[in-house]
Amino acid sequence: MRAARTQDAVAQHGEPQAAGAWSARPRAGRVSGGLAGRSPVLLAVGASACISASAMFVKLSGVNAGTAAFLRCLLALVVLVPVALAERRRLGPRPARAQLFDLVAGALLGIDFVFWAQSIHDVGSSIATVLLNIQIAVFPLLALVFTRARPGARYWRMLPVLLVGVALASGAIGHPEPGSSPLSGVLYGTAAGVAFAGYLFLTRQGGGGAHTVHPVCLSTLAAGVTSGVLGALWTGVDPAPGWGPLGWLAVMSLFGQVLALVLMGPALARLAPVTSAALLLLQPVLAVMLGVVFLGERPTVTQFAGCVLVVAAVWHTSRADH
Template sequence: MAPVDIRNPRLLAASGSVCISASAMFVKLSGTNAGTAAFLRCALALLALLPLALAERHRVGPRAPRLHLLDVAAGALLGVDFVFWVASIRDVGSSIATVLLNLQVAVFPLLALAFSGTRPGVRFWRTLPLMLLGVALASGAIGSPEPGSDPLSGVLYGATAGVAFAGYLYLTRLGGGRGHTAAPVCVSTLAAGVTSGVLGSLWTGIDLAPGWGALGWLAVMALCGQVLALLLIGPALARLEPVTGAALLLLQPVVAIGLGVVFLGERPTLTQYAGCALVLGSVWRTSRPAH
């Protein structure tokens, strides 16, 4: 059997996607509101990212100021994504909120087309309707939602998070592949913390002392779903076509649904499962190498 190539960008993106998939579960277990979860996950992640970024600077030198500006802009969008995504978890559950976040699969390639002229290709346009239908079914916007959920506000919050996340991914791709891995993630996380802190304070408020249990769950989420995930995804996106990168990140909702069912007792309906099946099929179809 051939050894697994850990430098394979597809493998890196898929691994990062799996790490992110557990984030919603940790947010729900923490019991914190949108502003608190978004701000504290950034603050906790910075404790791990700062030493890594400083060590990287000593090893490979400073990052260009122009690229730092891209990192800041990406981080501002990431902060918006964090707040609205946690809000959607409250309304539609952790697993479905992760599905909604992946509206980026449609937005990310379109941003690349609009700003850099990278054409998605025929396969993207053919699978896009199925991707969007899968997201709509999984959220409960079409078909039967999970009892106790609020698909309307959940879709609104999730769609906002997905668009912001797509912008983050696009700017990350523009600034990636320049020899730095930890520095851009660190700067983006700092910017995300500022943005989520301002937005969260104005909207839900921020509890800086939610209790040790909540802090523990948020710390696990920050290390797994943010530090590790973004360190894997950032370099991978710079080496992948926009459509392939966006599609591989759609593995998140499939894994998240399994985690929500097993560990949180969430019970998506049959139509929601059908939507997840469409999402998974679209991932497989879009990310296959062209022949």
Template sequence: MSVRAPDRHRTAALRITGGAACTSVSAGFAKLSGASPGTTAFLRCAIALTVLVPLSIREWRRLGPRPWRLMRFDLAAGVLLGIDYVFWVASIEDVGASISTVLLTIQVVVFPLLTWLFLGSVPSRRFLALIPVMLIGVTMAAGVIGQAEPGTDPVGGIVFGTIAGIAYAGYLFFMRQGGGQGHVVFPVCASTTAACAAAVVVGSLWTGIDLDLDLAAWLWLIALALVGQVLAWLLIAGALSQLAPQVSASLLLLHPVLAVVFGVIALHERPTITQLAGCLLVVVSVWAVSRTPRRERVSAAGA
């Protein structure tokens, strides 16, 4: 018996929400490890592969090989993900775990624009109108506008965070293109492999990769890999293609919201009032974008 479209959409939304909740602790785990951006990005992927490779082999045997035309999307996504990871950890060092995660929400703007540019999926007028508001909110959250948390570097944070967010949006775009084709684990494994390679290249050239870490650092990085990489992306990857780009990008907003809560409670970070106002502005803007127009809700109800 086939699953009804509303049920599929509901399941996909729940999966993305669960994945976003898992990734919300990623910045905190990365900060607690104390490792450099290159080291964190590399080990996050390398440790995750110890779980993903056996699972992907099992899936390969069950479903058969994944077509090369889809694997190209997986690998392209992974390269961008590796770049995202390195620059994101750099932004964590500059503005803290909670605010760096809010900066990553630049993908909420970039992801739908990519689908518009390359796939002709036209975003709503509401989305286009709210883009400036979202960008102002991101700038406030970083501390470029108003006051920043003492001891942080707002300019460096927003530069690195923006690069990470753009790369992250590209990752989501390519994963969405290759999703919904039967395989779930293998695309995540392939993209993580490519991300690992990209992290080695970028990390080695920039911050270096240091494997001489203490036990606490290794434990935090293992938690980051298993929760923020394996579990999170197994939940998210297979669901991206089942929802509209704006909806999936908006659901991923739970990620920065929970990250701010985690940063304040667990890491004792203290964003300023201006930064918190910027976070709120981003959240409200994306919520407004994700709302379904009333006429569409009425149409769906009568279908």
């Protein structure tokens, strides 16, 4: 599993925010030019669209969780490294503090990749993407603990609704899709969502600079290390699964990782968290559509009800007061 360009600027200039809103400001300054000068809303929409198809490509590859997570990072680095080096020559080195954020965020991203891939195998690509939205509940808590940015009352009201929706969508409550493993799916999906929330939080804190590819490259390198270690210890890692699986993972890496994260970095650095959360709604909606149309997945009625609850809870939490 991002949302009105002016909210963060309003918060920084001291004007009142909506009662349901909260903000965790990025520390780096804003710049113009390149992707950093584009509309953050459009960048976030593009990133969400790319990420929504990622689970479908992982499922089509047919490889285990550790292999999928490690190879997606390795394949992404083939593209990212030369572009990041060119960016470094053009813009100079990225600040050391920001690079530390990139590496720690990437370590969490690697954990997310492994658990999310396993969740895809257990409950399907569409439901696994919905489960990833548990990060919507975790992200504000991280901001509260580390930046003292308090979630609004609406967040606390809708949190139980979100959790019930996640349980229904996974099949842990109600009727799961035949052949799925709802209990393990929700556990792995929740773990992935928590790790992804940490990645988003650290990316926001270290973002906002002129570099757009370099931070993604560092995060992907760290993600490759952590996913490789976790995958080797848990599911095993097959470095040569065949041309078919490699092809699907290459497509997923290009769109769901390289392009998505390059677009997401500058967007998160300039969007208020509530706005980012609203745009994240595109991911589960599109993922469910893709899973049903292209993979033949058939979530049950209660799972669809859970998906609706998750989307409604995130939308209600994210929208501005009138």
